[in-house]
Amino acid sequence: MKVKVYVTLKKGVFDPQGKAVEDALHSLGFSGVGNVRVGKYIEMEINSTSTKEAERQTKEMCEKLLANPVIEDYSFKVEG
Amino acid sequence: MKVKVYVTLKKGVFDPQGKAVEDALHSLGFSGVGNVRVGKYIEMEINSTSTKEAERQTKEMCEKLLANPVIEDYSFKVEG
Known part of the structure; x- marks a missing residue:
């Protein structure tokens, strides 16, 4: 199954990369652009037959490695 | 309008960060995970009243700054 993970800095955390962009x-x-935030976008394949199981694994991966839960939020989509 | 931009390395371009992850x-x-690719996820606000115009501007930003069209692909979504 294909999984897409989006990791963003939490609201209120200063984003120097976003500011530079x-x-x-x-x-x-492009003067009408504001509030730019730069995050990470991670794609991967998970060898799993159940969407539920893939979601459980992805959540665990985000919490253990992909995101820093102190300063980052994450969301993900599992595609069949 | 809120814009979300996804920048990924083209297929076939080696992704050392993805390999490390x-x-x-x-x-x-997590032994069942493969084909990990790490890209960028950019959120921003565009001061525009028309979705078409926001899309045109975003495309130009991607080609001029946000993505390197030689090695990267991009896609984006404009949200009303």
């Missing part, structure tokens, strides 16, 4: 976009003339 | 997941006991 925002400044660069302004310099390029 | 995959190895770490295996070490943690």
